[in-house]
Each structure stands twice: as C-alpha cells, then as structure tokens.
Amino acid sequence: MSVHDLARAASADLRAHPVADVEAGLDALFVAHTRRRRTTRVAIASAAAVAVLVGGSAVTGLGRQPSRLEPTGPTTSSTPVPQATGVCHDALVRCLGDRTYVFGLSTPVTWQIPQGYGVNSGVGATSHMVESYSSSGPDGVTVMEGVKAASQTSRLAAGVPDTAEGFVRWLAGRPYLVASPVRRVTVGGRDAWHVRVTLRPHVAPGPGRCSGTPGAQSCYPVTWQAGAITGIWSDMNADYTAFDSPTAGTVVVWSWAFGHVPGDLHRNQRAVDGLSWGGS
C-alpha cells in the first residue's frame, strides 16, 4: 500500500467516525456565547462600579446587586469546565434522540430538553446534579439530589427535617425571602412540594458564600449538597420543587432566572416539564 492509499483509508476512517450531537453542540454554542457576552458586560460593569466607589461619588447602601451571578451547580472547583459539545461522549449521558437524554445521577433522570436550552450545561452532569441553561438569558433549570438546607454561614442548617416537605417549608419561612404558599405538585410524575421565592427588596447582600462563584460575591445559601452550596441572589426569581427519593434523598428541581423578567420562570417550566424519573 502506498502512503497515498494509506492517507485515503485513514481519511475515510476519520470522516466516517461518529461525531458529537450537532444539535446539542449548536445549543451549547449559543449558551457559551450568551455567557461570554454577559461576562464581558459584568466585567465592564464591575470596572465601572469600582471606579465609582474609588471616586467616592456613590454610596450603594443596601442597593440591589446586578444580576451577575448564575448558578453553577455544586462544584468542588472554582474553574468551571467548558461545556462539552459531544455530550453523547459523556459517560453520564445517554442520548436517546429527539433532544431526549438520560443523565446518570444516582437516580437516573430522563430529560427532554426544549429548544433554546443547553444540554449538560455548567460543569456538566455529575452523579448527583445536572443543569440546563437557557440560551436566551441568564436562566435555567438545575436538578440536584441529596439536598439539605444550608445555613447562613454556608454550612448545614440545623433543625430542618431531612425531607422534601421539610426543606420547602423551611425555605418558605426564610425571613429574607418573599415566598409563595407551599403547595403540592407533581414533577416528572413524582409527588412534590413547591415554592416560588425571591429576595425581599432592599435586603442586605447575602451573608454566605455559594460554590463556584467569585470569592467576593455573597449569596443567601439555600441548598447544601455534601458541602457544595447554592443559593439565591438579589434580582433572582426561583422555583424550588422537591420530592423524596429512596435512593437520592431530597431531590430538588431548581428553576432560576435573573432580572425579574416577566415570564422567565414560565419559560423554564417547559424544561421542567421535560423531566421524568424511572418508575415515575
């Protein structure tokens, strides 16, 4: 065989090789673009804010923070891993087609992800968490297993029943939140408890730290997962829907959106409605 023939054969092998999910890659690109653009805006805004503060020309008092933070999910690293385009290569992801995926959490979750939402967003699926970010704005849906209530100092809150209902009722009772009544719902065929929350106007910046966010940013911690913390920031609306799983503890479907944009959580609901769990 000549090297020319070898080149032809090797090229055919390369071209015939299975590739990533193109639709997922396209979604990932839109999400990455949105996030980078937002990061740039935040950097500019932050630089301007610093300049103002240094100049002593502004007093922020208890003002609301800009919507600069977004959930990154519990992570042990402060450096988010770029979103993989080849989600079907991921050991924790099984692609079923029609934008439907099975994520290998301890209780596998099947997710039909609507157009406009990313697949395997953020740090990607782990054995206890998976996210989908909207490509049209800073909002998305995060599924977390083994959730417990977090204290204001970003530790495990004491005295909160380790059940879905206990978690949701505890959350609804936080004095710094405006909360809807707790109600029974179903998510993915599971009986669950739901509450919608946002920070009360003019509350002070959060006293805790949330995982995966810059060290200087503070939050109101809400969820604790083996030491990883997520929470709520000003300018955020969030739906927390929780159910009890025999194998995964309290499972929380967290639909979140920044900017108080009307209809944002309603849009997220399409992604929430795509969730289902085995046996449900």
Add this chain to the structure above:
Amino acid sequence: MTKPFRKRASAVLQLVDEQPSAAALGRSAPSPTNEVEGFDAFYRREYPRLLVLARGLIGPAGAEDLAQEAMLVAYRRWDHIAWLDSPVGYVRGICLNKAHSTTRRLFTEGRALQRYAVRPAARVDALDPDSERYWAEVRRLPPRQAQATVLYYALDLPVAEVAATLGCAEGSVKSHLSRARATLALRLGHTEEPS
C-alpha cells in the same frame, strides 16, 4: 456509573460523507437575491467537517473544543462572515490558526485534562490503529505540510481549495503534499507512489 451510560446512542448524528455544495466551498458568488445563509444551517452542515479537520490537526483530545471555538468566533462575526465568498474557508482558517498556536495546543490539552478530571470515564473513540498512527505522524510534520495534508485528504478538498484556504499558490500546495508524502512514507514504511 453503570455501563449503559458509556454507550453512544444510535441517534447520534453521523458524518455525512457527501460533497458540500459549491456555495459551501466558496466557488460561487453570493446568490442573486443577496440572501445569506443563517448560522444555524451553516453550523449543522459544516460542524462535522470542521471536527474532522480539528481531529486531523490536533488529535482527538481537544478537537471538539477547537471546532467549537472556531464556530463561536464565526458566530460572533457572522454578520460579516456570512457575506464572504467562502464563509467555510474563513472558518477553516480560524481552525487552522488556532490549532497551529502553541498556546492553543496547551490550552486545549489543559481543558481536556480538566474535563477528564471531572469526568474520569469520558471516552474518546479510537480510530483504526493504522489510521491513528498515520494522523499522529501527520501532526509531526511541519505545520504547512500537515495543514495541506489534512485539508487535501481528510476533507477531500481539491488543490485549488486547499490553496485558497492556506492563502498560497496551488504549486505550493502540491509541493507541501509531495514533501509530506515523502516524509510519511519514510516514517511509516510505505511506498511514496500510489499503487
């Protein structure tokens, strides 16, 4: 994690081994209606080919990131790129430049390692051993020879298109290909001439 999650689904898109349109190859002028292609359609058609190019240039680790980065650059500048005679040629050029950059290589390797650290079971499907060895040797060639080889063989582009992408004369491309074949024949123990 259990084994089923390591399996690829049958629904994953396969690379379509058909000839790109003349417009995609940049061999035609913009359409008479002055309409340009939307980025979505461009991405769906060209991403698999760009991934082939990326994999040929830097190997499996980081190839997807490289292809996606090139597409992201294209998306940000699409208002401009869409009106070029050959948007795909432009994006291939981005891919070549990024692959050629040592910084980029280190970055992609670092990112790949980072991803594997988070996803220890992440799997990159291997090519046939002979193919892997061939492409590994191609990547050891001088950059211009490697680029010409990947464009000519992996993407099956005509010499004129390779020359347009590399911004050089067709004669230079033929020279790069000839030198590359000679080197590869020596290293791989094959004859240089087609059988």
